[in-house]
Amino acid sequence: MQFLSDNAAVVHPAIWQAMRDADQASAPYDGDALSQRLDAAFSETFGRECHVLWVATGTAANCLALSTMVPPHGAVICHREAHIEMDEGGAPGFYLHGAKLILAEGDAAKLNPDSVLAATANIRDDVHQVQPAALSVTQASEYGALYQPQEIAALGALARSKGWRFHMDGARFANAVAGLDCSPADAAGPVDALSFGCIKNGAMSAEAIVFFDSDLADIARYRRKRAGHLQSKGRYLAAQLLAMLQDDLWLANARAANQAAAQIAARAEDRLLFPVEANEVFCRLTQAEKAALRDQGFGFYDWGDDAARFVTAWNTHPHDAAGLARAIAAL
Structure with a gap:
C-alpha cells in the first residue's frame, strides 16, 4: 500500500496507448506533428496564447524556464521550502549560471507579498548585491497548500511593480486546479511561465514548460538544446502531454x-x-x-x-x- 510519492505511481493506460500510437516514423526532435500541436492544445486549455516545450523532468522544466528570466548576476525569490531550493541538487545555480535564490517565509510553504518584500527589503540597488529578477511559487505548495487565485494575482501584481518575471512550479498543478475547482487560467494567474507537471499525474517521462511570453519561449528553445533536453524522438513526449489534456484526463x-x-x-x-x-x-x-x-x-x-x-x-x-x-x- 504505497504512499511514498505520486512519482511512484504507474503510468496511466491512456498514456501508454498514446505512446504506442506515436510509434511510427516521423520527423525528429520537435518537428513531428504531435509536438507541433502542443501550442494549440495548451492555448485552448488556458484560454490564452501558449508556447509549449516538452522536457523530461520537472527539474529541467523549472530551471530552463527560470534561465530565460534571470541573468547570472540576478536572483530568484522563492519560499524557503521551495523545491528549487530543497530538492533540485543545485540545478538552479547550474542552469542559471550562478544566479542566487533569495529565500522568503510563509505559512504552509506559501509566499505572500509581505514575506517577499521582507526578504528583499535590505537589498541595495547597486552592483555589490544580486538583484531580484524573478519570483517563483509552487502550486500546490510543497506542503500541499493551494494558492487562491487572488493570492496569485497579488503576487503577480507585486512582481510586475518591481519589474520581476513570475514563474510557477506546477509539479502538482493538476491537483491545485482540481482542488480549487477553478479554471487553469485562474490557478496560474499572471505568470510568465508554468512548469506543467504530468509525471506525478500519470505520465511516464514528459513535463511541459508553458510559456505565456513568446520571447521567453524562443530563448528556451536554444537553452533546451544546450542543456541536453532536446530529445531526438520528441513525439513520444508530445504524445503523453496531448493524451493528458485529452478529455481532461x-x-x-x-x-x-x-x-x-x-x-x-x-x-x-x-x-x-x-x-x-x-x-x-x-x-x-x-x-x-x-x-x-x-x-x-x-x-x-x-x-x-x-x-x-x-x-x-x-x-x-x-x-x-x-x-x-x-x-x-x-x-
Whole structure:
C-alpha cells in the first residue's frame, strides 16, 4: 500500500496507448506533428496564447524556464521550502549560471507579498548585491497548500511593480486546479511561465514548460538544446502531454488523488500539520507509530523525527486509502 510519492505511481493506460500510437516514423526532435500541436492544445486549455516545450523532468522544466528570466548576476525569490531550493541538487545555480535564490517565509510553504518584500527589503540597488529578477511559487505548495487565485494575482501584481518575471512550479498543478475547482487560467494567474507537471499525474517521462511570453519561449528553445533536453524522438513526449489534456484526463487523475488524500485526512484529525487541499497529507506520528503503520504494509516517507508524509496518486485504490485512514485513527 504505497504512499511514498505520486512519482511512484504507474503510468496511466491512456498514456501508454498514446505512446504506442506515436510509434511510427516521423520527423525528429520537435518537428513531428504531435509536438507541433502542443501550442494549440495548451492555448485552448488556458484560454490564452501558449508556447509549449516538452522536457523530461520537472527539474529541467523549472530551471530552463527560470534561465530565460534571470541573468547570472540576478536572483530568484522563492519560499524557503521551495523545491528549487530543497530538492533540485543545485540545478538552479547550474542552469542559471550562478544566479542566487533569495529565500522568503510563509505559512504552509506559501509566499505572500509581505514575506517577499521582507526578504528583499535590505537589498541595495547597486552592483555589490544580486538583484531580484524573478519570483517563483509552487502550486500546490510543497506542503500541499493551494494558492487562491487572488493570492496569485497579488503576487503577480507585486512582481510586475518591481519589474520581476513570475514563474510557477506546477509539479502538482493538476491537483491545485482540481482542488480549487477553478479554471487553469485562474490557478496560474499572471505568470510568465508554468512548469506543467504530468509525471506525478500519470505520465511516464514528459513535463511541459508553458510559456505565456513568446520571447521567453524562443530563448528556451536554444537553452533546451544546450542543456541536453532536446530529445531526438520528441513525439513520444508530445504524445503523453496531448493524451493528458485529452478529455481532461489530467483533471480526472488529479481529482482521484485529491479524493484519496481527503479520505485519509478525515480520520487523521488533530494529527494534521497542514490543511489537506491537494494530494499530500502531513501527520504527527511518533517513531513507534510509524513502525506500526509500516508493519501493516503502508509505505511513506518520514518528515523529521515526529511526522510523516503520505502522498496519494491517480491510481490510489479507495480501499488502500480507507485502510490507511483506519490505521491512523486506531493508533
